[in-house]
Amino acid sequence: MKVERSYEPRWHYAVFTHTFRNAGEPFFPRLRGTDGNRGAFEPQADTPGAANPWEDPVVLLQPDLRGGQVTSTFVGVDAGYENRWEAEKIALELHDTVLTTARTVVVHEVDAHYAMSFLLPVPPSDAVVNSLVAQGFGVAVRGASSGRLVGPEALRVGASTAAEAHQYRREGRALRYQGQRSLRGRHGVSDILAFTAIEAVLPRGTHTVDTRGNLTPFFRDGKLVLVID
Structure with missing residues (x-):
């Protein structure tokens, strides 16, 4: 040790x-x-x-x-949405109905459109994957020891790109993340870093944050970063 x-x-x-x-x-x-x-x-x-x-x-x-x-599985889902807000709406609906165990839900910009990804504690069942494919989604599953790429061929690349971006924390806007529910009202930055998945708050020197609703951090350089306007 x-x-x-x-x-x-x-x-x-x-x-x-x-x-x-x-x-x-x-x-x-x-x-x-x-x-x-x-x-x-x-x-x-x-x-x-x-x-x-x-x-x-x-x-x-x-x-x-x-x-x-202890394993994690990253699931990328793509339907070719050109509107970010539409992709975010569908991502949250999938989290509420199909991928309910997802710890993190992220929307990514992929080749001039938007795809989504989900961090799951265990791989999704065949029934879940088949359900997504039946709805017209391209689906990529990236696990510790296995992977799958299914659905319409034109959407598979976007799904795979989204899952990889989430896995390596390269890019993406987080709609759901651990500790998010506790962020209501005004909080000190030290508490946000201690009790949520957010790893950095910018600009540096910020001491308190007024959430004013939901905070949506994003991945940058391997970290989940919250930028305060």
């Missing part, structure tokens, strides 16, 4: 970020606290071959891996 940095909390909580770059395979982080079993005042590294993440009290936060691997 590598200790990247130590933090001393100020006030009631500490906010910290770390970007994992060039990840070649799926992984998960652990957030550690003091290990009461070993009488350690500061967090200590695992003993090689003797660590038990389910019993050691050093683990404060990590995904539950007992049910299987």
Whole structure:
């Protein structure tokens, strides 16, 4: 285990970020606290071959891996919408009716039209994919170990481009994202960064944000960025 940095909390909580770059395979982080079993005042590294993440009290936060691997699936959907607002409307309808488990819903500009993408915790079922194809959508599914590209041939490229842009966080306007429901009224930037999927707020030096309804951040340089006018 590598200790990247130590933090001393100020006030009631500490906010910290770390970007994992060039990840070649799926992984998960652990957030550690003091290990009461070993009488350690500061967090200590695992003993090689003797660590038990389910019993050691050093683990404060990590995904539950007992049910299987942690994976994400990116689904691109394209119907050739030339109007961004129409694409956004359909993306939200699909989220409400078909792709209800999507954690992030994004609309992308692809070759002079708009496509959409969805981040799912598990791959969509064949029934879901077939339903989208039956509605005339091109569909691209990008998972950790598999992928699919189906639907009208003319729309497959746009669907694939949207899914890839979402996966690598290159471009796209996020309509739904984790923590969004908590953003009502005025919030400090530190709280927005701590409790939502938003990773940066521009311009730099902004301290508070009046949401005035829904905030729609976008992907830029691998981050979900909120720009305040």
